[in-house]
Amino acid sequence: MGAGAATRAWPICVKEEVRQALAAGKPVVALESTIISHGMPWPANLQTGLEVEEIVREHGCTPATIAIMEGMPCVGLTQEQLEVLAKAGTSVRKCSRRDIALAMAQKAHGATTVAATMVLAHLAGIQVFATGGTGGVHRDVADTMDISADITELARTPVTVVSAGVKSILDVPRTLEALETAGVPVMTLGSDEFPAFFSPASGTRAPARVESAEEVAAAIHASNALGLTNGMLVAVPNLAPGGEEIEAAVQTALREAHEQGITGREVTPFLLSRIHALTGNASLRSNVALVKNNARERRRGPGPTAWRQQ
Numbered sequence: 001m002g003a004g005a006a007t008r009a010w011p012i013c014v015k016e017e018v019r020q021a022l023a024a025g026k027p028v029v030a031l032e033s034t035i036i037s038h039g040m041p042w043p044a045n046l047q048t049g050l051e052v053e054e055i056v057r058e059h060g061c062t063p064a065t066i067a068i069m070e071g072m073p074c075v076g077l078t079q080e081q082l083e084v085l086a087k088a089g090t091s092v093r094k095c096s097r098r099d100i101a102l103a104m105a106q107k108a109h110g111a112t113t114v115a116a117t118m119v120l121a122h123l124a125g126i127q128v129f130a131t132g133g134t135g136g137v138h139r140d141v142a143d144t145m146d147i148s149a150d151i152t153e154l155a156r157t158p159v160t161v162v163s164a165g166v167k168s169i170l171d172v173p174r175t176l177e178a179l180e181t182a183g184v185p186v187m188t189l190g191s192d193e194f195p196a197f198f199s200p201a202s203g204t205r206a207p208a209r210v211e212s213a214e215e216v217a218a219a220i221h222a223s224n225a226l227g228l229t230n231g232m233l234v235a236v237p238n239l240a241p242g243g244e245e246i247e248a249a250v251q252t253a254l255r256e257a258h259e260q261g262i263t264g265r266e267v268t269p270f271l272l273s274r275i276h277a278l279t280g281n282a283s284l285r286s287n288v289a290l291v292k293n294n295a296r297e298r299r300r301g302p303g304p305t306a307w308r309q310q
């Protein structure tokens with residue numbers, strides 16, 4: 001073991017702006033970085049990352065995009081750091097919970113998934129996190145046992161994730177079953193249906209419905225009051241156009257991945273880039289729109305106080 005690893009100033013670096021907001025009890029919203037490196041192509045990824053931060057700011061909150069930079073877990077990135085991740089794209093390591101420690105030890109850059117972003121957000125004291133889609137149960141789970149660590153993380157880490165549902169390539173009913181088993185509260189904002197990422201309609205009923213961010217905040221407070229350690233999943237229906245056509249492309253891409261023997265963590269980046277290509281980037285436009293929408297929706301209804309760190 002080299003001396004460098006032992007003397008490194010771990011564990012996490014919290015950006016000054018984020019640190020001050022947290023210390024003052026002001027609302028902070030965590031954002032993930034895998035969506036930047038693996039979820040979207042350059043330069044739409046950088047632009048979206050910056051615009052989502054701006055939306056969070058416009059609503060009186062402080063954004064904290066989370067990633068691992070040269071082995072240092074960072075809560076809150078500079079524009080230069082965001083640019084490094086956006087340019088490097090899929091060559092950056094995709095880090096879920098299990099990858100965090102090794103990326104630190106190897107001084108690697110790491111883009112954090114929902115699971116890893118939750119881990120680091122919680123360490124920094126952030127309770128709310130906005131993203132595009134979370135991981136879940138894959139449609140070919142019977143063959144692959146591919147179930148995202150995002151589900152396990154939602155079961156064990158008290159961070160509320162606001163998304164457009166689960167990734168379009170997943171099995172929605174099975175994912176909701178797995179979340180139920182894991183003890184994760186799941187609710188849709190303003191709809192009885194759980195959304196299908198690109199479209200508001202999945203054909204599956206949401207386990208619960210809420211009408212406002214205030215109601216979500218009240219549930220977070222209740223959970224905190226009991227000392228429950230699980231997170232929550234809030235689904236915001238994506239109303240951007242073209243949902244059904246994009247879903248057809250999802251089916252095609254899934255078939256291609258199967259034919260080409262693509263498995264494990266390579267599946268998501270492969271499918272997303274194929275879906276973007278097959279839909280002439282309509283899926284990308286929809287994806288950008290829904291991420292921004294989720295960053296915005298987390299505060300519909302209440303004033304900033306409703307989201308203060310408790």
Ligand code: PSU
Nearest residue numbers: 034035038039113114133135148149167
């Ligand atoms: N949804 C997208 N694009 C993405 C992801 C989700 O539209 O890139 C990422 C998120 O970071 C999510 C991760 O946490 O994929 C889940 O990956 P896996 O299934 O390998 O756990």
Ligand code: MN
Nearest residue numbers: 146147148264
């Ligand atoms: Mn997986």
